[in-house]
Amino acid sequence: MSDSTLIIDGVRAKDIAASVGTPVIVYSQSEIEKRLMEFTESFKSPRLNTKVVYASKAFSCGAMLELVKNAGCGLDVVSGGEMYLAKKSGFPMEDVLFHGNNKTPREIEEAISWGAGTFVIDNRLELRRIISYAKDIKRKCRALIRINPHISAHTHSYIMTADLDSKFGISIDSRDEILAMMDELSGSEYVEFTGFHAHIGSQIFEKDAYAGEIDTMAQLIAFAEKNGCFVKCLDIGGGFAAYYTSEDSPIPVPEVCRTIIDACHTAMDKYGIRLETLMIEPGRSIVAEAGTTLYTVGDTKRTYSKKYVFVDGGMCDNIRPALYGAKYRCDLAEKMDAEKTDTVTVAGKCCESGDILIHDIPLPPAEPGDILAVYTTGAYGYSMASNYNRIGRPAVVFAKNGKARCVIRRETYEDLDALECSRDIEF
Ligand code: LLP
Numbered sequence: 001m002s003d004s005t006l007i008i009d010g011v012r013a014k015d016i017a018a019s020v021g022t023p024v025i026v027y028s029q030s031e032i033e034k035r036l037m038e039f040t041e042s043f044k045s046p047r048l049n050t051k052v053v054y055a056s057k058a059f060s061c062g063a064m065l066e067l068v069k070n071a072g073c074g075l076d077v078v079s080g081g082e083m084y085l086a087k088k089s090g091f092p093m094e095d096v097l098f099h100g101n102n103k104t105p106r107e108i109e110e111a112i113s114w115g116a117g118t119f120v121i122d123n124r125l126e127l128r129r130i131i132s133y134a135k136d137i138k139r140k141c142r143a144l145i146r147i148n149p150h151i152s153a154h155t156h157s158y159i160m161t162a163d164l165d166s167k168f169g170i171s172i173d174s175r176d177e178i179l180a181m182m183d184e185l186s187g188s189e190y191v192e193f194t195g196f197h198a199h200i201g202s203q204i205f206e207k208d209a210y211a212g213e214i215d216t217m218a219q220l221i222a223f224a225e226k227n228g229c230f231v232k233c234l235d236i237g238g239g240f241a242a243y244y245t246s247e248d249s250p251i252p253v254p255e256v257c258r259t260i261i262d263a264c265h266t267a268m269d270k271y272g273i274r275l276e277t278l279m280i281e282p283g284r285s286i287v288a289e290a291g292t293t294l295y296t297v298g299d300t301k302r303t304y305s306k307k308y309v310f311v312d313g314g315m316c317d318n319i320r321p322a323l324y325g326a327k328y329r330c331d332l333a334e335k336m337d338a339e340k341t342d343t344v345t346v347a348g349k350c351c352e353s354g355d356i357l358i359h360d361i362p363l364p365p366a367e368p369g370d371i372l373a374v375y376t377t378g379a380y381g382y383s384m385a386s387n388y389n390r391i392g393r394p395a396v397v398f399a400k401n402g403k404a405r406c407v408i409r410r411e412t413y414e415d416l417d418a419l420e421c422s423r424d425i426e427f
Pocket of ligand 1: 202
């Protein structure tokens, strides 16, 4: 920020809005690179190989995958679409982890034939499909079994993944089933069992949650080893929190990495297990704070008790406030030093009462044409965007050291009806 103008990675926000239009999600590329590096440099252990795997569901496009690749990280994908992007972008497929609780037969075939390195197996039926297809086409891959460790992280119920009835993975209490799965894998010539995966939720602020997860998983590893199965690898998932508002105090990356590594060393000694590799899968914490969405203020309106500022996007480019009650901060990009004398509600343009981006936030008086910048929109904004009301998805810009490049263009009206057809279906 300089004087009263918002600057993102050396570029004036207003200039980006003027040339690309709004809404636009502007990423500070330097910030993404910094986060990737912070993770790769902090997540190191003298006793273990370590790997940082970027969870591409948080935000992906070719330009993003390039940064992930350059940082030497792996890639977590959960669908054929995310995997296709990896393949198309020249991402090393060996470093791709294929997640998901209902991989379709087609996705399994694609993953194996495109050379995805590792499957994170959700259930036994899936396991059999993978073993059978890998055998058919004689291609090798690795497998982690996804475990539900029943560790509760205090986060929104929609993004908790380890409660008793979560749809993800096999309960850690179902030890016979886990052993049976490892047994089936040991009989496969093509799919190698390498270890376990767990993920306890997202936007997690508590270090203890990770330490608890590791201790619990280490007990399972000890049990597997006692039953003659060597567990090389433990992947403890993602979930590291980002800073959205002053209510949030995310654990700094080096600290959370240290906690995880220390907890793992402690657990290895405590349970006498011989792990070789430890992995984490951060998504949000790499991209959230790097992203800022720029909107143009349209009309403003007073109601009985509120003052609304309307913007030219909304739940179609950021569903998080409506879906999770997520909170955000914002500023007027050209009035950064102006006194915040108003308290306003920032509402989107979708035909839905719940389309409110920010409730009751202090702002300088806003006028039509002002650029409103909402911070920390880099994760699960674009990736969860929709075309509700036939609103095109925003453009995405990467800024770095005073330069900016558009990495995803805005969707046009033509894009919106590009899929329409009138084709008789032959039965
Ligand atoms: N690994 C697995 C297996 C996951 O399911 C997820 C996120 C991650 C890694 C990355 O988690 P992160 O580091 O980004 O917290 N749409 C929600 C978040 C859903 C997270 C889903 N899984 C939101 O906007 O808050």
